[in-house]
Amino acid sequence: METSSTLNVQSQHVTIRSFTNEDIPEKVLSNILEAGRRAPTSSNMQAYSVIVVKDPAVKKELAVLAGNQKQIETCPVFLAFCADLHRLNKVCELHDVEMTNNLETFLVSTIDASLVGMSVQTGAESMGLGAVMIGAMRNHPGDVARLLGLPPHVYVTYGMCLGWPVKQNIPPQKPRLPKDIVIHNEQYNQTDPTDKIKSHDDELAQHYLALGKNLHSAAWSGVIARSLSGTMRPENLNILTGLGFNICQKP
Ligand SMILES: Cc1cc2nc3c(=O)[nH]c(=O)nc-3n(C[C@H](O)[C@H](O)[C@H](O)COP(=O)(O)O)c2cc1C
Structure with missing residues (x-):
C-alpha cells in the first residue's frame, strides 16, 4: 500500500476561514475530540486542556483579542488548545513534591497542546470540516486566560475555528x-x-x-x-x- 485515506486528507489540507451557519453535530465534535485525545504525549503527562467555546459573546471577545479575526465569530465552534501544568501541579501536591516549573515543562506542555490540536484538525478535515488555527490567542494571553477562566499554570497556546467550509470560498492549496x-x-x-x-x-x-x-x-x-x-x-x-x-x- 503506497497511500491511505489519512495521507489523502493530510495532502489535501488547506486552511479554511469561511464557514457556513450550520452547526457541528455534538456526536461529530465529540468523536473528533476523542480521536484527538489519543495523540502521543510527552512522558504520558497529558499536559494540555482543550476549551470548547460556542457562546457567541465569548467568541466575539476572543475575535477582538485576536485582532478582529472575524472567523472566530462566524465559526460554530472555537477550540482553545491550552498548555496545562495546573493538573500536574495537583499531582505533585498529592505526592508532597514540588513541581518542576521551567523551560522544559513549558515546552512539554506547549508541545502536548500542539500535538492534540494538530490531530484534532486532521480528524476534523477527514470529516469534511474546515479549520483555521489561531496563534493570535497569544496577542493578549493574560486577557484570554481571564476570559476563559484559566487557573494558574495554563495558557492558550493557540486556538482553532472549526466549521463547515463555504464551498465556493475554499482557497487553492498554498x-x-x-x-x-x-x-x-x-x-x-x-x-x-x-x-x-x-x-x-x-x-x-x-x-x-x-x-x-x-x-x-x-x-x-x-x-x-x-x-x-x-x-x-x-x-x-x-x-x-x-x-x-x-x-x-x-x-
Ligand atoms: C500555530 C498556527 C497559528 C496560526 N494562526 C493563524 C491566525 O491567527 N490567523 C489565521 O488566519 N491563520 C493562522 N494560521 C494559519 C496559517 O496562516 C496557515 O496555516 C498558513 O498560511 C499556510 O496556509 P495553509 O494552512 O492553507 O496551507 C496559523 C497556523 C498555525 C500553524
Whole structure:
C-alpha cells in the first residue's frame, strides 16, 4: 500500500476561514475530540486542556483579542488548545513534591497542546470540516486566560475555528517550500537555500496573482523577514511568567 485515506486528507489540507451557519453535530465534535485525545504525549503527562467555546459573546471577545479575526465569530465552534501544568501541579501536591516549573515543562506542555490540536484538525478535515488555527490567542494571553477562566499554570497556546467550509470560498492549496530544503537525509544539508527561497517567492507570487491579491515583491521571504524583524510579542515573557510558567528559571 503506497497511500491511505489519512495521507489523502493530510495532502489535501488547506486552511479554511469561511464557514457556513450550520452547526457541528455534538456526536461529530465529540468523536473528533476523542480521536484527538489519543495523540502521543510527552512522558504520558497529558499536559494540555482543550476549551470548547460556542457562546457567541465569548467568541466575539476572543475575535477582538485576536485582532478582529472575524472567523472566530462566524465559526460554530472555537477550540482553545491550552498548555496545562495546573493538573500536574495537583499531582505533585498529592505526592508532597514540588513541581518542576521551567523551560522544559513549558515546552512539554506547549508541545502536548500542539500535538492534540494538530490531530484534532486532521480528524476534523477527514470529516469534511474546515479549520483555521489561531496563534493570535497569544496577542493578549493574560486577557484570554481571564476570559476563559484559566487557573494558574495554563495558557492558550493557540486556538482553532472549526466549521463547515463555504464551498465556493475554499482557497487553492498554498505552495510549500521546496522539499529538499526542509527534508534532510541523515544530516542537515547546509547548502545555501537562497535560490530555493527565491523560487518559492515566485511560486507564491503566482498563487496570490491567481487570487487577484496584492503582492509583496518577495511574496514569502519579504513578508517573513518583515515579521521577524519586528518585536514578536516581547511582553509575553512577563505575561506567561505571570500565568505561572517559570520559563526563565535557572536550576
Ligand atoms: C500555530 C498556527 C497559528 C496560526 N494562526 C493563524 C491566525 O491567527 N490567523 C489565521 O488566519 N491563520 C493562522 N494560521 C494559519 C496559517 O496562516 C496557515 O496555516 C498558513 O498560511 C499556510 O496556509 P495553509 O494552512 O492553507 O496551507 C496559523 C497556523 C498555525 C500553524
